[in-house]
Amino acid sequence: MGIAHEIDYNIIGDDIQVVEIELDPHEAVRAEAGAMLYMENGIQMQTSTGGIFSGLKRMFTGESFFITSFLNEGVEKSKVAFAAPYPGKIIPFDLKQYGGEILCQKDGFLCAAEGIEIDIAFTKRIGAGLFGGEGFILQRLKGDGKAFVHAGGTIIRRELKHGETLRVDTGCLVAFTSSIDYDIKFIGGFRNSLFGGEGLFYALVTGPGIVYLQSVPFSRLADRILAASSGGKEQSRGVGGLLGGILSGE
Secondary structure (H helix, E strand, O other): OOOOOOOEEEEEOOOOOEEEEEEOOOOEEEEEOOOEEEEOOOEEEEEEOOOHHHHHHHHHOOOOOOEEEEEEOOOOOEEEEEEOOOOEEEEEEEHHHHOOEEEEEOOOEEEEEOOOEEEEEEOOOHHHHHHOHHHOEEEEEEOOOEEEEEEEOOEEEEEEOOOOEEEEOHHHEEEEEOOOEEEEEEOOOHHHHHHOOOOOEEEEEEOOEEEEEEOOOHHHHHHHHHHHHHHHHHHHHHHHHHHHHHHHOO
16 A cells, blocks of 8 residues: 555535645545546646456446546646535545544545545445445545545534444445444334335444434435426426316317
8 A cells, every 4th residue: 555645635615515635746636537626737637447456346336447646747736626526515534543444435435645545345244235225335445644525415423432323324324434333224114114215224333433424315315306307397297288278178
């Protein structure tokens, strides 16, 4: 693993945030392909797989095959910025403060200092893999520098004591330290399963460790937008049919 240097950054905005990173000469930052918003003179992009096997694993999970590095090849400090993909917050993690490793939702990673390892971490149990939905595949960010994770809506940080548990909607679990035990549990109950509206499974996290939660996972936001869009079309057709009937005298 390479040496991860401290990077200077500034998070801009409120609900749809941008992280602006200032790079010293010969300093670099890595980001998910397509996350870059702008870059100043002296910054050069270098796209790679980070290793064929790592690229294939990311592609298998629905992520980009490539990771892009942004290197300052100039003689002065220069800035590069990365934008969040949907409304929410950008969470900065200093991995040294978290034992050198965190796990996050597979679509949560935004960017990180050069030298941070970005890998796919599968859940421990087959049951979690088969039924965990969004919680099935996690990303492992490992190193001693800064990493930035994006989450939707309001962010909640919970510090769990030894043996303390929390039951969480699988899509609302953003990130947690490697000391947290993670599992998927069946909600149980016929009516709960069919009519509860919360899905069939939840994530069970057990301390000690730190957990980050998001109030609006992207899947939930997308479902609401899709439902509203479909409802709007149905309503429009209904109004159009009514007006047509009135005008035709029916």
